[in-house]
Amino acid sequence: MTPMSATCTHSSLCLDTDEYASRFGYIRPTEQKRSSAEQLQSGGSSKSKTKTKTNSAVSPSTFPGPLLLPGDDLSTDPKYPAQSLRQWYRDKDRNPVTPERNVVYVAAPPKIDHSVKFMGAWVSPAIPKNPKGVPTDNLTPPATPDIVEYLTAYYHGMKVKTLSQSFTFTSWDAGPTKKSTKATEKFPKYVGLAISTECIRIRTRPSHDGSFHRQINLNDLLDGAIEALPDDAYALLLLVDHDIYEDEDDDFACGRAYGGSRVAVVSSARYHPKLDSRADVDVYHAWPASHCKEYIEHTRDTDSEPPKKRTKTQKSNNPSTSTLLFPSEDESPTTDALKAHKTISPYRADIKPYMGLWLGRVCKTAAHELGHCFGMDHCVYYACAMQGTASLAEDARQPPYLCPVDLAKMLNATGADAIDRYKAIQTYCSKHAGHVQLFAAFHAWIAGKLKELASEATPAT
Numbered sequence: 241m242t243p244m245s246a247t248c249t250h251s252s253l254c255l256d257t258d259e260y261a262s263r264f265g266y267i268r269p270t271e272q273k274r275s276s277a278e279q280l281q282s283g284g285s286s287k288s289k290t291k292t293k294t295n296s297a298v299s300p301s302t303f304p305g306p307l308l309l310p311g312d313d314l315s316t317d318p319k320y321p322a323q324s325l326r327q328w329y330r331d332k333d334r335n336p337v338t339p340e341r342n343v344v345y346v347a348a349p350p351k352i353d354h355s356v357k358f359m360g361a362w363v364s365p366a367i368p369k370n371p372k373g374v375p376t377d378n379l380t381p382p383a384t385p386d387i388v389e390y391l392t393a394y395y396h397g398m399k400v401k402t403l404s405q406s407f408t409f410t411s412w413d414a415g416p417t418k419k420s421t422k423a424t425e426k427f428p429k430y431v432g433l434a435i436s437t438e439c440i441r442i443r444t445r446p447s448h449d450g451s452f453h454r455q456i457n458l459n460d461l462l463d464g465a466i467e468a469l470p471d472d473a474y475a476l477l478l479l480v481d482h483d484i485y486e487d488e489d490d491d492f493a494c495g496r497a498y499g500g501s502r503v504a505v506v507s508s509a510r511y512h513p514k515l516d517s518r519a520d521v522d523v524y525h526a527w528p529a530s531h532c533k534e535y536i537e538h539t540r541d542t543d544s545e546p547p548k549k550r551t552k553t554q555k556s557n558n559p560s561t562s563t564l565l566f567p568s569e570d571e572s573p574t575t576d577a578l579k580a581h582k583t584i585s586p587y588r589a590d591i592k593p594y595m596g597l598w599l600g601r602v603c604k605t606a607a608h609e610l611g612h613c614f615g616m617d618h619c620v621y622y623a624c625a626m627q628g629t630a631s632l633a634e635d636a637r638q639p640p641y642l643c644p645v646d647l648a649k650m651l652n653a654t655g656a657d658a659i660d661r662y663k664a665i666q667t668y669c670s671k672h673a674g675h676v677q678l679f680a681a682f683h684a685w686i687a688g689k690l691k692e693l694a695s696e697a698t699p700a701t
Contacts, residue, residue: 397656573688596676
């Protein structure tokens, strides 16, 4: 897709799904259904364990509708079932947080021992030149402590710890044989993942699209995570620096969770900024600028395969709020986020913005995959951190916040207070807001949301 100009002013924002989205067959749940989905009882009482109400009137300028662009997850699966708070709460496969299992563990990327030292070269993208001369060759993957700190704020109310036990990639084969060649020794079919006294076989293969020299199998990694799950763990997230794949038909994956088994894996590989142009990632229109009307129309116009079937269209429930001019005299969390987004250039001569860009992407996906461990399904109600993702371009367009429905689920699970949680995330974002668009925008969005909550608050009686 031909990228838009970096000088786009984002003069008009789309806040709701429109006629084009309904051509895919997606019909957004009505405002009444969305409101009902936040409640545990159909009568309106949420019976929340938390001190802060989450089911007040929802403004589209705070929580816009989902974007449906060509190739997006909801565009290809428009009938994906919604999961309300009630359905989540009653799900027999969901694991409740208990006093015995109340810790979220994060495992650092596996080390590489001398027997498979060639795996170190698999971590770097197999691209000879930097696009546009940006300084991305010397980037290192996001640090585990930074991700743990983000998840501690995001899952406020839960204990989030780095797993003390380490994972190590090692050789699976006994050693070279007479039939071995330098190629098979450097690119073996299997490697081992050593965990304490266990060693799990991990399949490898060449990258289908050539972005990396080699990939490792996601399902095998998840099996390893299950083996390492501590007794007091609510969930375990395994971070991986290598490119991963799920099955033979799969090009790559960025993360996956076995929610019922309480484990997840997230790879940082495909989020490397060096791969942005190859993946059609438009950083100038990453969230919140992804709601830019001009960008949405441009993306649809350049689609080579527009929707062929036209279904009955759906009009916005409130046409006057389906678009928003920007800049706007009326402040809102979304416009506040966009202002912050525009103040920071994602491409600069120094390395710091790229490191922050990479960190933000991994943090967002780590929070998403852990959401599945908390029993949350993909969201179809709003633009939301729990939406399904079909591409890296779509991934960048999605917000880091939870919509009202999924926030209600998280607060019910963790027992946290919504305002305290927002403030914890805001504190984290403030450390990176000076050079990272995502964290600057999220910080501003939270500030706007906290203003809304303050104005909605009523004196205790």
